[in-house]
Amino acid sequence: MVLRGFLLLQAISSILCENGYFNGMYFGAASALYIGMDHFKVPCYKYECCTVGTGRVHWIHNDVTKLDTLLEKKLFGQHIATKILHHQLGAFLLEPKPEKPFVVHISGKTGTGKNHISNLIAQARYAEGVESKYILKIIGTHKYGSLDHDTATKLMKKEVAEHVRKCKHALVIIDEAEKLPEGTLNAISPYLDKNVAIDGVDYRNTIFVFLSNTAGNAIRNYTETQLEAGRQREDIAVLEMENLIQEHLYNSGELKHSSLISRYQLDAFIPMLPLEKRHVQQCAEEQLKQRRNKCGCGDDPSCISTRANEIANQIDYSGRFSRSGCKKILTKANLVCPLDRKSEL
Structure with a gap:
């Protein structure tokens, strides 16, 4: 790009010089200025940069x-x-200069979509989606599970600070947070406040996502109780679930007596409700739509719905809810609709 611009500038310069508009000295200065201004952008045409x-x-x-x-x-x-x-x-994504980072806690049983949501956030934020180098994923059972509190705290602060220093528009995902040594998350409490910078690192544009199973049983039991009482699933409100999760987390798990709660540093508590068969079928339909052969259905929605129902029937249920959520959809889809390997190539 710089070379093409340089050659174009050279050609224009030649024409102007022939007509006496300016001499080579001006051309040299203009060329240097052009390259100096554009050079910093060159790597970003090919490699991921922290550019918004x-x-x-x-x-x-x-x-x-x-x-x-x-x-x-x-x-x-x-x-x-x-x-x-x-x-x-x-609202946070639309704000060019947020006052603090966006901090969300997502809690629920396996297969309800906790990691799925973090992937959707990544796809909306980054051109590279889940492959972006500006995503840091910390897993509670990896490295941290065997550490004592002090060591885990120091490592958490170091990993997060070093990552956000590279790009303030980072996404920090802490998965299996309930497996961290108790109190570890308090280490990053200063990063979650309205601070301009801490040790030269600005966290205000960063998204923090905590994924946990701590309140999973409480969410499932509450949902079941409400449905049995005759309420519609969609009538369960944000505030009632937020209060339930917040109380549960403060008394047990990764946020037990945590300053993140007492200082109101979490912006949202998201409950992942247990999935019913109709939701599992929707997951199955989405899986089939991603396949080129679509299980022999082509683009026929009625056929896709029928085959998705067959897949949903292969899932184990406890009462009205799927035991594994949508986690086994891929393997069950391969069982019900074996891949046509030639059409998949």
């Missing part, structure tokens, strides 16, 4: 429209999560 906006050199899009589309088409049975992310995370 749209266009070829911008890799951080903060695309709220894409976030809403992904939530609508790829997240099933989670009306509270959809509402919180649409309003609260959406």
Whole structure:
């Protein structure tokens, strides 16, 4: 790009010089200025950079429209999560200079979509999606599980600070947070406040996502009780679930007596409700739509729905809820609809 610009500038310069407009000295100065101004952008045409906006050199899009589309088409049975992310995370992504980082705790049983949501956030924020180098994922059972409190605390602070220093528009995902040594998350409490910078690192544009199973049973039991009492699933409100989760977390798990709660540093508590068969079927339909052969259905929605129901029937249920959520959909889809390997190539 710089070379093409240089050659273009040289050609224009030659024409102007022939007509006596300026001499070679001015051309040299103009060329140097052009290269100096554009040179810093060159790597960003090819390699991911911490650049916000749209266009070829911008890799951080903060695309709220894409976030809403992904939530609508790829997240099933989670009306509270959809509402919180649409309003609260959406507002954060649109704010060029937020006062503090966005901090969300997502709790629920296996297969309800905790990691799925973090992937959707990554896809909406980064051009590279889940492959972005600006995503830091810390797993409670990896490295941290065997550490004592002090060592875990120091490592957590170091990992997060070093990562956000590279790009303040980072996404920090802490998975299996309940497996961390008790009190570890308090180490990053200063990073979650309205601080301009800590040791030269600005965290205000960073998104922190805590994934946990701590309140999973409480969420499942509460949901079941409400449905048995005759309430519609979609009538379960944000505030009642937030109070339930917050109380549960403060008395047990990774946020037991944590300053993150007492100092109101978490912006949202998202409950991942247990999934019913209709939601599992939606997951199965989405899985089939991603396959080129579509299980012999082509683009026929009726056929896809029928085959998705067959897949959903292969899932184990406890009462009205799936034991594994949508976690086994891929393997069950391979059982019900073996891949046509030739059409998949």
